[in-house]
Amino acid sequence: MNKRAYFLRKIANALLTIVLVASFNFVLFRVMPGNPARLLLPKGKVSAAAIAQQEAAFHLNKPILEQFVYYWSDTARLRFGYSFAFKVPVTQIVAERIWPTIILCGLGTLLATIIGMVEGVIAGWKRGKTFDTASTDISMIMYAMPTFWQCLLAIMFFSVALGWFPVGRESTPMAHFAMWGPIPLDFTTFTTLLYHITLPVMMFALGYYGEYHLIMRSSLTGVMKEDYVLTAQAKGLSSNSILWHHVVPNAMLPTVSLVMMNLGFIVSGAILVESVFNWPGIGLLSFQAMDAHDYPVMQAVFLLGSVAVIVANLVADIMMFYIDPRVNA
Numbered sequence: 001m002n003k004r005a006y007f008l009r010k011i012a013n014a015l016l017t018i019v020l021v022a023s024f025n026f027v028l029f030r031v032m033p034g035n036p037a038r039l040l041l042p043k044g045k046v047s048a049a050a051i052a053q054q055e056a057a058f059h060l061n062k063p064i065l066e067q068f069v070y071y072w073s074d075t076a077r078l079r080f081g082y083s084f085a086f087k088v089p090v091t092q093i094v095a096e097r098i099w100p101t102i103i104l105c106g107l108g109t110l111l112a113t114i115i116g117m118v119e120g121v122i123a124g125w126k127r128g129k130t131f132d133t134a135s136t137d138i139s140m141i142m143y144a145m146p147t148f149w150q151c152l153l154a155i156m157f158f159s160v161a162l163g164w165f166p167v168g169r170e171s172t173p174m175a176h177f178a179m180w181g182p183i184p185l186d187f188t189t190f191t192t193l194l195y196h197i198t199l200p201v202m203m204f205a206l207g208y209y210g211e212y213h214l215i216m217r218s219s220l221t222g223v224m225k226e227d228y229v230l231t232a233q234a235k236g237l238s239s240n241s242i243l244w245h246h247v248v249p250n251a252m253l254p255t256v257s258l259v260m261m262n263l264g265f266i267v268s269g270a271i272l273v274e275s276v277f278n279w280p281g282i283g284l285l286s287f288q289a290m291d292a293h294d295y296p297v298m299q300a301v302f303l304l305g306s307v308a309v310i311v312a313n314l315v316a317d318i319m320m321f322y323i324d325p326r327v328n329a
Contacts, residue, residue: 006321014314021306025299026071071299080300085292090300093285101281104197104274105266108204113259115205116212117252123213124220124251125243136217143210151203151276158199165199167277200277204270208262215258220251253323257316264312265305 062070074081080090119139123132142150159167223229224247232242274283282301289297 003321007318010314010317014310017310018307021310022072022075022303023068025303025306026068028302075303081296083289083294083297085289085294085297090296093297094282094300094304097280097282097285100279101270101274101283102266103193104200104279104281105204105270107197108201108270108273109208109262109266111201111205112207112209113212113262116209117216117255119209120213120216121220121243121248121251124217124224125247127217127221132217135213139210139213141210142206143208143214145207147203147207147270147272148276150206151200151273154199154203155276166196200273200279203277204273207273212255212258216251216255219254220247223247223251226250253320256319256323257313260312260316260319261309264309266308 078091080094082088083090083093086093116139119135123135126132155167158164229242229246232246237246270281271283271286273279274281275287278284282305285297286301288294289301
């Protein structure tokens with residue numbers, strides 16, 4: 001397959017998907033019940049004229065097609081307007097919340113990937129043995145268990161009963177953070193962050209590692225039946241050499257797409273984990289925006305998460321062109 005044609009086709013598909021998702025983004029939150037203009041006014045009885053004034057300020061009184069034009073005009077310029085609930089520009093509040101989510105979900109995804117893939121390799125290689133049975137059963141239980149319930153149980157045991165970790169938030173009361181960034185600015189900030197983030201990261205990893213375990217185990221057991229594995233055994237290669245040089249590299253191909261897709265979800269955040277632990281990231285922001293019918297914030301978060309997943313899948317397709325000979329054959 002011609003490399004240029006392959007890349008252009010994948011990029012065109014990604015751009016078309018982004019356009020369709022962005023258009024769907026406009027419709028999705030406008031079918032929800034409630035009037036967002038009412039949220040901009042004080043609680044209690046207000047006049048219809050005041051509500052109409054707020055609707056006019058945000059173009060909510062325009063025909064739906066005209067609102068769609070305004071939406072695309074602002075989106076193309078990365079202008080998402082003002083939050084109805086937080087009374088600040090949407091870009092500002094998203095920028096403040098994105099780093100806590102990247103740190104939490106990034107560490108959780110890395111931990112889940114390493115544990116799940118290593119366990120899956122060992123379980124698949126020792127199929128039918130005690131380790132395979134025990135680890136597979138545990139991973140299926142963790143994968144099927146509701147995430148919010150796992151988090152609540154962890155809080156009850158590690159925070160309430162043992163007192164090892166705080167019940168939530170990113171810092172202790174009265175602690176000062178100069179800014180959120182990829183790397184804390186001092187040792188005190190780093191230790192405080194580590195103390196608060198450990199339990200949420202553990203729960204995030206427990207919720208996802210079973211997925212990597214099951215897929216890696218299934219892929220590895222399938223590869224072990226291939227003829228080239230039998231040939232390697234006939235040549236007298238050691239079990240470790242067959243496993244790590246012949247079986248694992250080929251078994252990892254389906255896992256690459258899964259890892260890249262889940263990396264895309266890092267930006268959109270983990271709504272359940274962040275909501276239970278009151279972690280100030282994109283996931284908690286999504287929940288707060290939906291509860292307040294905050295259209296601008298919901299649209300920005302949904303579009304940001306969707307674009308991240310689409311781009312991650314595009315990167316996975318490009319990687320597969322180089323690591324899977326069948327794609328460019």
